[in-house]
Amino acid sequence: MLQLILFSTLNGVLYGMLLFMMASGLTLIFSMMGVLNFAHASFYMIGAYFGFEISRRIGFWPGFIIAPLLVGVVGALIERYGLRRVHKFGHVAELLFTFGLAFVIEELVNMFWGKLPVDYQVPPSLDFVAFTLFDTTYPAYRMFMLATAIAMFAFLIIVLKRTRVGLIIQAALTHPNMVAMLGHDVPTVFMMVFGVGAALAGLAGVIAGPALVTQPSMAALLGPILFVVIVVGGLGSLGGAFAASLLIGLVQTFAVAINGSLVDLIGPTANTIFGELGNVTLAQIAPLLPYLMLVLVLIFKPTGLFGNRET
Amino acid sequence: MRKLTLGVCMAALLAAGAASAQETVKLGYIDPLSGGGASVGEGGLKTFNWIADEINAQGGLLGKKIEILPLDDKTNPQEAVVQAQKAIDAGARFITQGNGSSVAAALSDFVTKFNDRNPGKEVLFFNYAAVDDALTNDKCSFWHFRWDANSSIKMAAVTNYLKTQSSVKKVYLINQDYSFGQGVKKLAREMLKAKRPDVEIVGDELHPLLKITDFAPYIAKIKASGADSIITGNWGQDMALLLKAAADAGLQANWYTYYAGGAGGPTAIKQTGLAGKVHDIVEGDSNTAAEAAQKTEVEFRKKNNISIWYPRAFNEMRMFAKAVKEANSLDPKAVAAKLEGMTADVFDGGTGTMRKDDHQFFQDMYVRSFGPLTAGQKFDEENTGWGWTVKGKVLAADTNVPTTCKMERP
Amino acid sequence: MSQSLRTFLGFVLFAAALAVAPLVFSSGLAITMMSLMGVMVIFALSYNMLLGQTGLLSFGHAVYYGLGGFCAAHAMNYIARNKFGVPLPAIPLVGAAAGLFFGAIFGVVSTRRAGTVFSMISLGIGELVAALAGIQRSFFGGEDGIATNRVKLAPFFGYKFGPQVQVYYLIAAWCLICVVLMYALTRTPFGRMCNAVRDNPERAEFVGYSTQRVRFQAFMLSAMFAGVAGALAAINFELMNSQAIGAGTSGQVLLMTFVGGIGHFFGPIIGAVLITFLQISLSDITKAWMLYFGLLFILVVMFAPGGIAGWLSLHTPLLRGGRILNLAPSYALAAIPLAAVVVGGIALVEMAHHMLVEAASDGSKMHLFKIAIDGASPVAWIVALALFFGGAFGLKLVWPRIDDAWGEAQATGEKA
Known part of the structure; x- marks a missing residue:
């Protein structure tokens, strides 16, 4: 049991940090530009594929550096030549643009790398067992993922709190019009934020690619969960995104570990009240819990857990 | 203007359909050719085209050439029904499909109703890969024939094999939470109880279909349970991700799967390095196949860059040709009458029978494991350098599961 | 020529086109395709009641389409089993009732706010219901879905609706009714209030309307028409399965409506016809059809945000x-x-x-x-x-x- 709790916690935190690497960029983009970027998880996927392509040619470590930068450039270009054009048509058009973009990116990935998972391998330097506990091994690569995510989090905090750019971004989060009036080049800031957000998602993809499977559906699998994270955490709140990422990571992981159903909880009466649903175990509905949280949070606190703005 | 363009497009489309309606026997191939399932669907299409060429080279069906009509169903039952209509419009009286039991159920239902309402224009449905038991039990239809072993047959084969493996003590079941996965779970429980009452089922898990990105939590549970063997019907990414998480956590159990050999499966197993641990259950194996089949395998790989995933497709098409010849007719009703109860040679050697009661094909099954090629083995998979080794052969007679089908014959 | 006469003539032409179409395009595929187009026209128009007219962007509209379809399929099976004398053409009313019912339930929680909150709740509800479809098997029939047989119902003036062309006319009739109703709705004070809530909610509140209530009513009515479309789909395919209720279908109706044009009443009609046609035919011509779909969508968003209808109305x-x-x-x-x-x-x-x-x-x-x-x-x-x-x-x-x-x-x- 202890073993289960320990490993579930580790896995939950890791999954949560991975979510946060993407959610942080998404929430920044949303709060500054008002765009719910449906293609954000696609940048994560592109990151994984770029990482794979570079790692099989040059090596994992060059890919670790270059791939996120490339994804950032791709993101910035998309903002500059696509999104900015659509900006004048309003937020719905922008959102739909990213919706179509996600579609196109998935198809392009299908075309270039095929529909089957690609063989993106853990680098040999990290391919060992980090520790063994109750005879379950924990791979070093997962520790590396965790470390990267924490480093990125620290980096983000420092940039936002200690640099001038960070100040502008923070100001733009809450008072976008005021910032523009102060004479800052808001379009360029937008482009940079979009690029950096894409690069962060790309970084998440590069490190998640070898651990999870690199395949064309990886974006579609994570996309909606990201929205849950940033909405539950509170739109525009980085701290909220962090808390919600960890919360959802842990909830999903622990729900899987628990085999209880309503019948187990309150006895056979559950069947008379809920019918078949009485027999459904918590593990079965684990991936649903985030959406349930989303709906409940929005009903009772539309600003999200830590946010203070609705749109 | 728009209506006009649309009209022209439609007319062109329909005209194109009419122009190609020469004297061929058309077989509608309805499977995913785009989207996530496309890699499997494309592989199937290559297989059927290959077999059609083979039969055409031998004179075709009653002197007419077989033509495969590829139709994309996007793994959606409603879309599949539209595509079946398309096939019928183009003159096809025979359709084949394999990916997705829900699609197969929809097609079987559609064909049955269509034949009922359009006497004299009957259509026959050949199923080469959808394994849901219901299709040859309570949902059985005279117009549906299945060449793939259904879920019960596969589980009967696996459990018969486990009878010979006394080292198996603790079994963990993990399956996708939908009707197929639940079926596997139920069958495993029943058949293990009957054949290996001493085996303890230490865990039984249903997880959401194609929604899990990291199976580490599930693997943690399996490890905690102390299982030595795992039975799973998982396929696609749910199989690949599961094995990956198992390898990461250092889980050294044996895997008994339905679909580890599916497209992308061998690559995933090779990545995990679980040599000799992952088993699958199939109707044919290239490394132990008869000489003629091995020759076909070599040529097939050379042309198509994939191995033969569907020996049963060969069985299907060759028996189709045989039935047409025996009936001396291309009428689907006459062909169906000949297929019922037919015994024929199967692709890898030996014979199999199409059971008359439920239109389910029975043949010997093989349990294999995946690992580095050993001396004398010719075929690896997906260029991994690893290949399948047959661990046990289960005779057709030992998988003769009962059926509840009450066939309504026209 | 007065505005109302022109509108009337427009509908007469639409009805005539619906009636004549199967005579012009008489192949089985064409009739199947046109039946589906009729269903999608209703579905897309119902979606535009939210997006175009009330300014609510929903990511879960398939919920009402799907639930309408499932209820209709169950109703058909129940009626056939008990030999009730209800004919097939009445079944879409079941879909309408189901859509209205679930629209009311989910509308209460989701229409309290507009904008992003509404969109996200609709996304969450959509995912929840889609997932529930895999769990609540007796109602949704697992991934096999609920099959039904439309000819088992009582004949309607001698028609048993076995042949597809009869089903086409059934769908066409319902399509005409729904299009006329939905058009009429845009002309009522309620329809105008929807536009006001979309364009300027503060002012709508100020003149004494509850924006929340207007949104709720629009949401329910939209769900009702989506339910009719779902019921017609169940009749057409004689099968309803969980894919019809999922995010894919919700995305599809968004695509149709937007490409057709959300700013005009007839925009979604064009979108539904065009996209359905492309969906069925494009996959025969090219294997990269999904890529073209995505590109088409992006191009429309970038260069013709008013959709095809917006471009046409320029002229x-x-x-x-x-x-x-x-x-x-x-x-x-x-x-x-x-x-x-x-x-x-x-x-x-x-x-x-x-x-x-x-x-x-x-x-x-x-x-x-x-x-x-x-x-x-x-x-x-x-x-x-x-x-x-x-x-x-x-x-x-x-x-x-x-x-x-x-x-x-x-x-x-x-x-x-």
Whole structure:
């Protein structure tokens, strides 16, 4: 049991940090530009594929550096030549643009790398067992993922709190019009934020690619969960995104570990009240819990857990 | 203007359909050719085209050439029904499909109703890969024939094999939470109880279909349970991700799967390095196949860059040709009458029978494991350098599961 | 000619087109396709009641379409089993009731706010219901879905609805009824209030309307029509399965509505017809059809945010002023680079697709527009690239002319 709790916690935190690497960029983009970027998880996927392509040619470590930068450039270009054009048509058009973009990116990935998972391998330097506990091994690569995510989090905090750019971004989060009036080049800031957000998602993809499977559906699998994270955490709140990422990571992981159903909880009466649903175990509905949280949070606190703005 | 363009497009489309309606026997191939399932669907299409060429080279069906009509169903039952209509419009009286039991159920239902309402224009449905038991039990239809072993047959084969493996003590079941996965779970429980009452089922898990990105939590549970063997019907990414998480956590159990050999499966197993641990259950194996089949395998790989995933497709098409010849007719009703109860040679050697009661094909099954090629083995998979080794052969007679089908014959 | 007479004539023409279509396109596929178009027209129009008219962007509209369909399928099975004398044409009423019911339940929680909160709740509800479909098997029938048999119901004036063409006329009749009803709704004070809530909620509140209540009512009515569409789909396919309730279907209706144009009542009709046609036929022509779909969507968002209907309606004042021909020279001039861009773009996509996906097993030789080319030859690529970028450059050059021509034609049109 202890073993289960320990490993579930580790896995939950890791999954949560991975979510946060993407959610942080998404929430920044949303709060500054008002765009719910449906293609954000696609940048994560592109990151994984770029990482794979570079790692099989040059090596994992060059890919670790270059791939996120490339994804950032791709993101910035998309903002500059696509999104900015659509900006004048309003937020719905922008959102739909990213919706179509996600579609196109998935198809392009299908075309270039095929529909089957690609063989993106853990680098040999990290391919060992980090520790063994109750005879379950924990791979070093997962520790590396965790470390990267924490480093990125620290980096983000420092940039936002200690640099001038960070100040502008923070100001733009809450008072976008005021910032523009102060004479800052808001379009360029937008482009940079979009690029950096894409690069962060790309970084998440590069490190998640070898651990999870690199395949064309990886974006579609994570996309909606990201929205849950940033909405539950509170739109525009980085701290909220962090808390919600960890919360959802842990909830999903622990729900899987628990085999209880309503019948187990309150006895056979559950069947008379809920019918078949009485027999459904918590593990079965684990991936649903985030959406349930989303709906409940929005009903009772539309600003999200830590946010203070609705749109 | 728009209506006009649309009209022209439609007319062109329909005209194109009419122009190609020469004297061929058309077989509608309805499977995913785009989207996530496309890699499997494309592989199937290559297989059927290959077999059609083979039969055409031998004179075709009653002197007419077989033509495969590829139709994309996007793994959606409603879309599949539209595509079946398309096939019928183009003159096809025979359709084949394999990916997705829900699609197969929809097609079987559609064909049955269509034949009922359009006497004299009957259509026959050949199923080469959808394994849901219901299709040859309570949902059985005279117009549906299945060449793939259904879920019960596969589980009967696996459990018969486990009878010979006394080292198996603790079994963990993990399956996708939908009707197929639940079926596997139920069958495993029943058949293990009957054949290996001493085996303890230490865990039984249903997880959401194609929604899990990291199976580490599930693997943690399996490890905690102390299982030595795992039975799973998982396929696609749910199989690949599961094995990956198992390898990461250092889980050294044996895997008994339905679909580890599916497209992308061998690559995933090779990545995990679980040599000799992952088993699958199939109707044919290239490394132990008869000489003629091995020759076909070599040529097939050379042309198509994939191995033969569907020996049963060969069985299907060759028996189709045989039935047409025996009936001396291309009428689907006459062909169906000949297929019922037919015994024929199967692709890898030996014979199999199409059971008359439920239109389910029975043949010997093989349990294999995946690992580095050993001396004398010719075929690896997906260029991994690893290949399948047959661990046990289960005779057709030992998988003769009962059926509840009450066939309504026209 | 007065506005109302023109509208009336428009509907008469629409009805006539519906009636005549199966005589013109009589193949089985065409009738199946047109039946589906009829269903989708209702579905897309119901979606536009939210998006276009009330300004609510939903990501879960398939919930009401699907639930309407499932309830209809169950109702059909129940009626057939108990031999009730209810004929098939009445079944869409079941779908309507189901849509209304679930619209009311989910509407209460989701329409309290507009904007992003509404969108996100609709996304969450959509995912929840779709997932529930996999768990609550007795109602949703697992992934096999609920099959039904439409001919088992009581005959309707002797019709048993076995042949597809009879089903087509059933769908066409319902389609006409729903289109007329939904159009009429936009003309009522309620319809106007929806627009007011979309454009200026503060002011709507100020004049004494509860925006929340208007949103709720619009949501329920929209769900009701979606339920009718779902029921018709259940009749058409004789099968309802969980895919119809999922995010894919929700995305599809958004695509149809937006490509058709959300700013005009008839926009979603065009979108539904066009997208359904493309969905069924495009996969026969090219394997990269999903890529074209995505590109089409992006191009519409970028260059014609009003959709096809928005672009068409640019021309109505000109048509009325008899000035439409003034545009002809500019259009003719633009047609050349446009054709070059389209041909070049298609060539690039097809060649790339062939070289990346099929060349490994089929070789680099391929056919494009019935011309044999070699995907490995640089000449083909240079030609395609030249066509594409040359065309794009040309379009950029002639675009100001078209813009001017539009402006000029519009100005003179107004004067006239």
